[in-house]
Amino acid sequence: MRKGLLIALLIGFVAYAGLNLAENVTPYVSIAEARASSSGVQVKGLLDKKIEPQQRGDKFNFSLQDEQTGETMRVIFDGMKPDQFDEAYHIVAIGKYEAADETFHAKKLLIKCPSKYEGQKPR
């Protein structure tokens, strides 16, 4: 391929991919950092067992607890309670914290179950 054309295509692609990336990347943060951030983030935590998860209409509510600090945060997930939620040992909530209602609004939940693809360690 002629060099000029190839370089132009490559520069175009790098700019294009970079812009898309900047728009869609979500950093991985703690609950405290999620509270302080105004953009999209991913928070990992455990289910706060003190508060019963609830499905209200098509919104699912639960409380997420930081593994290290024990800090908790209310999460509203825009959807139905995911399968295997009860078996989860980790929950990753992807979304944005809204200071107005002091709640993390999750677009997506990743449920980490020990048994999904790898076998459970037999006891």
Add this chain to the structure above:
Amino acid sequence: MTGNLLLGGGLASALAAMTICFAQRIPSARLVKVTALISAGFITAASLLLWILIFENDFSVEYVAAYSSTTMPAIYKVSAFWAGQQGSFLLWLLIHAITGAVLTFRRTSAAALGIYFLLQSVLVFLVLAKSPFAEHPAQVFEGVGLNPLLQDFWMAIHPPIIFVGYALLAVPFALSLGTLLTEAASQSWLEEARRWTLLAWAFLGAGIFIGGYWAYKVLGWGGYWGWDPVENSSLVPWLLAAVLLHMINLARKKPAVLAQAHMAATFTYSLVIYGTFLTRSGVLGDFSVHSFAGSNIGLAIALANALVLIGGLLIILIKAKALPQGELYKSYSDASFIVLLSCLLIIFIATIVWIGMSMPLLSQMFGEAAAVDSDFYIKSTTPIALTLAALMIYTFAKFARMISLGGKVAHVGFLAMLVAIIISSRGETITQELQPQAKASIAGHEVIYEGQVFQEDETQKFYVYTVDGEAVRALTKLHGNGTDAAREPAILKSFSGDVYIAPHAPTIESVQELMLTKGVFAMDGELGYTFNDAHIDYDDNGNPIQATAVITITDGDVEEVIHPMIVVTPDGGSSKSLEVFNKRRRVRLTGISGDLDKARLELLPTYERLSTMPITATISTKPFIWLLWLSVAAICLGTLLAIRK
């Protein structure tokens, strides 16, 4: 132990085959054949041994206990072989070794065979690094069994098909490096490389598509592709292998393209190993919905990856001067220009997917960990894929006679796939709570929820719906304790597309639990319970098998004695529910204290109550989704057709 010895034999003979190939002074053709066959024989024997251990329920082997159980049907015992990482690697190695033996009978150059057996040695080493034959640290009498989601025909055949693709991509890589080492400018490797790459590409593609079909039909989230790292890590080598195919084809006519063909071969195989590293080393533990147990094998795979990538690129660099130079194309309307441009676009798509799936790793290197969401992939790749489709249509219009029949079928398949992806995503979706016999309508279809039907042995149940007058059932597999293990959707297929119903977990009213003490009367509000006695049965070795309680239930007039049980399983125990007192109650024994003085009884909703409970379901339409399955089949069949020439 025997398994590891067999693998050791496989390693020694693979190393011997490699050494003979590289020491070219020995007239070695027959010796190479013999050592390659011995190596393949050892590895086949190790694989057969793993199957035997699975079928004999030998739970002294940790892998067997983790992925098999005495109650699994034969087909899933066969597939339990590759249910975990260790077995998957052994399967990969098995296919690699058999292919290696075949290569020695196909006039493959000694240098290429040397590279191939070097890779085979690395693979045996990886299998041994985390062996499927490792002993179980404890004594168990029943295995955990295969995850119920994976107990599906398509999921049983998906891994071997993917691994045939992975294993066969080692052939063009070895042929390329072998040629570079001996007669760099030669084009003689291209025809053989073309066939093997086509075969690998068809299998890898089929594996990816089968995985998508399984996700659609079993997982119930309504899609077939989630841009998960595990999916992406097989997509990237598939895209690169497509580039490799086109470079090989072009290089057969234009020697100047040989450099690109060699680079494509190295990058394709490197990305096969890289994908394995990403998904099997545990580095992505927090970023993927596929939970792979983290393992310390990551470093070994990373080293293998570095060996393939750096080794390959170094050889290409050293031999670059010996490669033919020249014009790649005459003008922008040249067929070769269009092919090169298209391949550049495929590389762009592969790069985007690679960046996305590697983001957790890359971002950690430069600061805080971060990940991308699926929007990134869709938004960034769509315009490139559409440009690619336009170039393809242009090529068809202008250069149709240059494309073989298989090539035509595969490319039309690809275009049809893009069309099907777009059309099938244009359906409607509703999420609604439905009382039994209630109707919902979506896109002109009428959906009636009929209720739940339980299978007698309580291993599964069905949510029954009627769609446009036709009955469809959504299967839910149940755990031993009666909770949902895997909830599949109900799908009504028709020419205009699928109606896809994914039931959600029923909102079970709070389950009441009674703690009973021996001889003490307890009430649940309506009925009275007395825990009379309990006993535990032991096997010949003195291990507990099951615990049984004897409980009397009464409403004041009538008495009924029940004998609920808990069966001991590797992960604690499992118990079935009993319908008692003329089906007025459903109870389940969930625990007995060590001194047999206390019992815990769960009061569950009766089957009748369950079958009349309202259920929330997400109902969607997937217009003409059959075109998607048809088009991907065309891609694979066209590719296979192109092999013969």
